[in-house]
Every structure is written in C-alpha cells, then in structure tokens.
Amino acid sequence: MFKLVKDTLISQVVTLWGVFKKIFVKADTVEYPDQQPYMFPRWRGRIILSRDPDGEERCVACNLCAVACPVDCIALQKGEMEDGRWYPEFFRINFSRCIMCGFCEEACPTNAIQLTPDFEMAEYVRQDMVWEKEDLLIDGCGKYHDYNFYRVAGKQIAGKDKGEALNEAKPVDVRSLMP
Amino acid sequence: MTLEVGSGLTIGLILGTVIVVAAMLIWVERRLLSFWQERLGPNRVGPFGLLQVVADMIKIFTKEDWVPPFADRFSFVLAPAIIMTVILLSFAVIPFGPNVGVVESNIGVLFILAMASLGAYSVMLGGLSSDNKYALLGSLRAAAQMVSYEVFMGISLLGVVALSGSFNLRTIVEAQEGMWFFIPQFIGFVIFLIAGVAESHRLPFDIPEAEQEICAGYHTEYSGMKFGMFFVGEYLGLVLVSSLITVLFFGGWMGPSFLPPIVWFALKSGVFIAFFILLRAAIPRPRYDQLMSYGWLFLLPLSLINLLVTGAIILST
Numbered sequence: 001m002f003k004l005v006k007d008t009l010i011s012q013v014v015t016l017w018g019v020f021k022k023i024f025v026k027a028d029t030v031e032y033p034d035q036q037p038y039m040f041p042r043w044r045g046r047i048i049l050s051r052d053p054d055g056e057e058r059c060v061a062c063n064l065c066a067v068a069c070p071v072d073c074i075a076l077q078k079g080e081m082e083d084g085r086w087y088p089e090f091f092r093i094n095f096s097r098c099i100m101c102g103f104c105e106e107a108c109p110t111n112a113i114q115l116t117p118d119f120e121m122a123e124y125v126r127q128d129m130v131w132e133k134e135d136l137l138i139d140g141c142g143k144y145h146d147y148n149f150y151r152v153a154g155k156q157i158a159g160k161d162k163g164e165a166l167n168e169a170k171p172v173d174v175r176s177l178m179p
Numbered sequence: 180m181t182l183e184v185g186s187g188l189t190i191g192l193i194l195g196t197v198i199v200v201a202a203m204l205i206w207v208e209r210r211l212l213s214f215w216q217e218r219l220g221p222n223r224v225g226p227f228g229l230l231q232v233v234a235d236m237i238k239i240f241t242k243e244d245w246v247p248p249f250a251d252r253f254s255f256v257l258a259p260a261i262i263m264t265v266i267l268l269s270f271a272v273i274p275f276g277p278n279v280g281v282v283e284s285n286i287g288v289l290f291i292l293a294m295a296s297l298g299a300y301s302v303m304l305g306g307l308s309s310d311n312k313y314a315l316l317g318s319l320r321a322a323a324q325m326v327s328y329e330v331f332m333g334i335s336l337l338g339v340v341a342l343s344g345s346f347n348l349r350t351i352v353e354a355q356e357g358m359w360f361f362i363p364q365f366i367g368f369v370i371f372l373i374a375g376v377a378e379s380h381r382l383p384f385d386i387p388e389a390e391q392e393i394c395a396g397y398h399t400e401y402s403g404m405k406f407g408m409f410f411v412g413e414y415l416g417l418v419l420v421s422s423l424i425t426v427l428f429f430g431g432w433m434g435p436s437f438l439p440p441i442v443w444f445a446l447k448s449g450v451f452i453a454f455f456i457l458l459r460a461a462i463p464r465p466r467y468d469q470l471m472s473y474g475w476l477f478l479l480p481l482s483l484i485n486l487l488v489t490g491a492i493i494l495s496t
Contacts (some may be wrong), residue, residue, distance in 0.1 A: 008473070012462055019461035021214045029219040 019088040039117035041143070044102045046118040047093055049133065049149040050111065057137065058112035061114035065104035065113050073097035074104060083158030085150065091136060095121055096129035114142040153177060183278050190281050197270055201414040206232045208414075208456050215460040239410075244403035251308035258305035258400065259408035262298055266415040269294040273422050274349040276432045276441040287348035288340060291423065292333050295378055298416070302380075302387055305409070306397035317396025320467060321387030324377055325476045328384075331482040332374035338367040339427050340490040348409040352431035361428040366485040368428045375424065377474070379416030382459040386467050421451035441495055 030037055039045070053059050061078035079089035104113045123129050141147070150157055152166045161171040183189065206221065206228065213220030221228040246255055272287035274280045284290055299322060306318020341348060342363060343354035351360075377384040379494045388396030396407045425431055425447040432440035434447075465473065 008477070016457060016461045018455055025217050027214070027219045028217050031219070109194050167251055 005153050006020040027105040039119075041117060043068070043117040044100045044105075044115040046095075046116050046121055047098065047104065047136065048114055048116055048138045048142060049091060049136045050114055050138055050140065051145075052148040052150075053141060053146055054148060055139075056085070056150075057087055058110045058147075059091065060110055060112070060149060061091075062086075062108065068103040068107035070101060070103060071097045071099055074123075077125060084155075085157050088133060091133040092130060094130050094134060096126055111142070111144045111147050112149075114144075116142075189279055193270060193275065193279070193281060197267070197415065197418060198411070201411050201418055202232050202236065202461055204414040204417065204452065205235060205410075207452070208459075209454060211456045212303075212460050215457065228374055239407040240404060242403040244405060247309070247311075247400050248308045250400060251310065254304045254308035255400075257407070258301050258308065258396075259405045259412065261304065262301035262412035263408050263415070265294040265297045265301070266419055269419050270415075270422075272348055273419075273426060274352055274431060275422075275444050276439075279441060280349065283347070285345070285347045288346045288351075288427075291419075292329065292336075295332070295457065296325075296329055298378075299329075301409075301412070302397045305401070306387075309397070309400035313386060313393040313395070314397050314399045316393045317387045317389075317399070320393075321380065323396055324380070324384070324386060324470065324474075325404070327471060328374045328377040331370060331474070331479045334479070334482040334486055335367040335370040335374060336427065337486050338364045341486075341489055341493055348426050348431075352426055352433065355430040355433065359428065359430040359433075364428060364485075364489070366481060368424070368490075370482045370485070371427070372424065373478060375420035376455065376458060377470070379413060379420050380396050381413070381417060381455055383462040383464045384470060385464065386470055389464060417452060417455055418448070421448040421455065424451050 018031075050058050059076075061076055063076065063078070066072070066074040066076060073094040074092070077089040079087050081087060100115065102115050105115050108114075120125040121129070150160065150165075152168075154162065154165055154168060157163050209231070210220040210222075210228065221231040224230040224234050246252055269291045271281040272290050302321035303318045304327070306314040306316075306321065309315070339351060339360050342360060343351045345351060345354070354360075355445075373384075380387050388398065390396075393399075398406055401409060422444070424493045425444060429447050431447075434440070434443035434446040438446075
C-alpha cells in the first residue's frame with residue numbers, strides 16, 4: 001500500500017514540483033530574426049566561387065566538385081582561354097538539392113568553391129534556387145587569402161612557362177648527361 | 180445595471196466570457212507549457228502573442244470542412260455539436276458570484292454529472308461515425324474511460340453534498356462560509372481532481388486521443404470547424420472542471436473583500452487551469468489498462484471509504 005502511494009502520488013508530486021520550478025528558468029530560445037546567432041567561420045552554408053588575389057576566377061573547371069557532390073547539384077562546362085587557362089563556361093548550383101555537405105569544398109584543388117556561414121536562402125519561386133556563375137562568383141578570395149593556383153601549379157599558361165611557378169624547379173632535361 | 184441570476188445580460192456575459200476564455204486558453208496553454216519546457220512559446224502575433232488566438236481562429240474557420248465519404252454523415256456532424264452543447268449547458272448551474280449565474284437549480288451537481296455523461300456520446304459518436312480504425316479505438320477507450328471515471332467522480336462529490344446538505348451549487352458555496360471543503364474533504368478533492376482530468380480527457384489521461392498511439396483518436400477524421408469544436412470543447416471542459424473544483428472545494432467566490440467576488444472566482448479557477456496545464460507538462464500518459472485498474476481498484480474503493488468516513492463523522496456530531 002505504501003509503495004503504491006509512493007509510486008502513484010509522491011513521485012508524481014515530485015515531478016510536478018520539478019517541472020513547475022522551470023517557470024523561473026530563463027528560456028533557451030534564440031529569437032532568431034531579432035537575435036542573430038553567431039555563425040562560425042567554418043559553418044557550411046551558401047556556396048560561393050572565389051577569385052585569386054589577382055582577381056581571376058579560381059575555378060579551373062576540373063569537375064571534381066561535381067563528381068564529389070552526393071546529390072548531383074553542381075553542373076559546369078569547361079572552357080579554355082587563349083592564354084591556356086581553364087575556366088567554367090557555366091557553373092550552376094541547384095540549391096534546392098544542395099545538402100551543404102561541403103564535399104565540393106574538400107574536393108576542390110584550387111580552393112575555388114567554398115562554403116560560407118550564410119544560410120538565409122529562402123525563395124518564393126523554386127527556380128530561383130538555381131544559381132548561375134554570376135550569382136556564385138564573389139570578388140574576394142574567401143577563406144584562403146594568398147592562394148593562386150596558376151602561380152604554384154606546373155600548368156603552362158601564357159606568360160608562365162614550365163618551371164617558372166613558385167617553388168618549382170626547372171624541368172629536368174632527360175636527354176642531358178650533365179648532373 | 181446590476182447583474183442578477185438568470186437575466187439576459189448575465190447569461191450573455193457568462194456565455195461570451197466562457198467561450199472567449201476557452202479560446203484564449205489555447206494561447207495560455209501553449210505559453211505556459213513552453214515556459215515549463217524552457218521555451219518561449221508563441222510570442223510573435225500581437226503583444227505577447229495574444230493575437231495568436233485570432234490567427235488560429237481565422238485559420239480554423241477558413242479551413243476546408245471536409246466530411247469523409249465513408250463517414251456516417253448525420254452523427255459525424257452531430258458529435259462535435261454535442262460536446263459544445265453539453266459543456267456549455269453545464270455552465271448554467273455554476274454560481275460564478277453571489278448574484279451571477281444562469282439558473283438556480285436544486286439539482287446542480289446531478290445536472291453536471293448528467294451532462295458529463297452525455298458528453299461521452301460526443302466522443303463515442305465521433306469515433307464510430309468516422310469509420311476509421313484509430314477513431315474507433317479512440318472512442319472505445321473514451322467510452323470505457325468516461326464511464327468508469329464517472330462512477331467515482333459522482334461518489335467523490337457525495338461527501339461535499341453530505342456536508343452541505345444540498346445538491347444546489349450555490350448552497351454548497353454558501354455552506355463553505357466557515358471552512359472550505361477541501362480541508363474536510365481532501366481525499367474527495369484529490370479524487371475529483373483526477374476524475375475531472377479523466378473526464379475532460381486532458382493529459383495525462385488523454386488516452387482516447389493519444390497522438391503517439393492512435394493518431395488523434397476519435398477526432399482523427401475531423402477537420403475545419405468541426406475539429407475546432409472538439410478542440411474548444413476540450414478547453415471548455417477544462418474551464419468547467421476548474422470552476423467546479425472552485426465551487427465544490429474552494430469556496431467559490433468567497434475570499435477577502437478587497438477584491439470583488441467574481442475576481443476571486445476567476446483567480447481560483449485560473450490556478451486550477453494552470454495546474455491542469457502543469458499536469459500536461461509534467462506527467463506522462465499511463466497505459467490504458469493501468470488507467471482502468473487504477474480507477475476501479477484504487478480510486479473507487481478510496482472514494483467509497485471517504486464517503487463512509489464522512490457519513491460516520493456527520494452522524495456522530
């Protein structure tokens with residue numbers, strides 16, 4: 001009998017009191033539109049395409065991001081400039097599919113595609129969720145301030161021959177006998 | 180213009196107040212619940228989110244009022260009307276103040292018990308006519324629960340009736356001049372509280388509409404204003420049970436004279452409404468068989484013992 005009363009009544013009263021006390025506890029709610037949360041710099045939000053310090057597009061249209069993308073939301077077409085640089089003719093991200101996983105950023109060899117802390121991307125028309133290169137491209141370097149792919153890579157372009165990149169040795173002449 | 184029992188003004192005021200309060204309870208409950216869960220609750224629409232009720236009302240009035248083609252149309256439409264009607268009728272006998280009330284009835288307690296029993300038809304018809312397995316299960320549960328909890332709901336009140344010697348709620352309030360009945364009738368009060376929760380099928384005894392088990396129970400198929408009537412009916416039941424507890428055990432409108440009697444009544448009822456919301460926030464729902472065995476094996480004998488002891492004490496003094 002005592003156990004019954006203890007189980008059915010006392011424990012319920014204890015629970016009631018415990019919950020009642022919560023009315024004096026400050027709410028955990030962040031009142032979002034009025035009260036902006038601090039977004040960490042590495043937050044994976046809206047995707048951008050960055051430029052290198054010279055102001056050129058970083059993207060070399062290697063398609064690795066499109067391959068890495070688990071939901072196939074990235075589409076692009078390679079083009080080649082007269083000086084030998086590769087660039088995307090179009091670069092299209094369908095944000096209605098994107099799951100902000102950041103795989104594209106990890107796959108990118110030139111730090112071109114980057115995820116930003118912006119997450120407020122709601123649209124009224126579904127078609128507006130598809131972003132073209134003009135929408136994605138920003139004027140800055142994003143998270144990596146002095147990386148320039150064509151300055152460090154061995155790729156030959158106009159004005160920069162083989163072996164002229166930063167930290168790059170001259171190509172070895174395999175036909176020479178000299179040490 | 181003075182208020183008197185049964186005048187048109189009084190009836191209109193009571194009807195309006197009760198319905199507005201029941202609608203406002205939607206907001207009150209959501210806010211209180213969220214405070215107890217360390218949230219803020221609806222606070223966007225209007226000051227403190229007060230206009231949330233208006234928004235909810237506009238939404239529910241403009242929703243498509245759909246009757247499923249497989250439902251039994253007549254009883255489907257009738258069911259939500261029953262619960263509103265019987266609960267609003269129950270308010271007729273409640274004395275809100277010394278001169279505020281709808282009718283002066285010598286069988287007030289019996290009338291309310293009878294109306295509560297009729298309320299069972301609402302959920303039964305609603306569930307049966309929906310022709311939906313969840314609704315049927317819900318109405319089965321509702322029928323069993325309401326029938327079994329009505330038994331000792333009545334018996335727990337008999338102590339109060341014996342002490343005051345009347346079925347008239349106004350006389351019962353006046354009999355509490357010296358001492359509120361929750362002191363001599365504490366067990367009766369607790370039992371009536373539990374039975375009241377079960378009767379208005381509020382959490383933790385919302386087994387007929389247990390969302391996690393059977394969708395929404397007996398009102399699974401309801402939409403639009405018919406659902407709204409069930410919904411408001413539930414809150415009306417909450418107000419009714421709270422005011423009944425106030426009348427029967429806590430001296431109705433009585434209190435120190437620095438506040439008018441009607442304010443005392445509202446305050447006391449408000450405390451109980453808040454307590455019912457606290458119950459919802461704190462107590463988990465029992466299993467169905469636990470609820471039934473708890474009622475028949477524990478509360479019914481307890482209320483009978485309470486009645487016997489009360490009778491013995493009244494006889495010996």
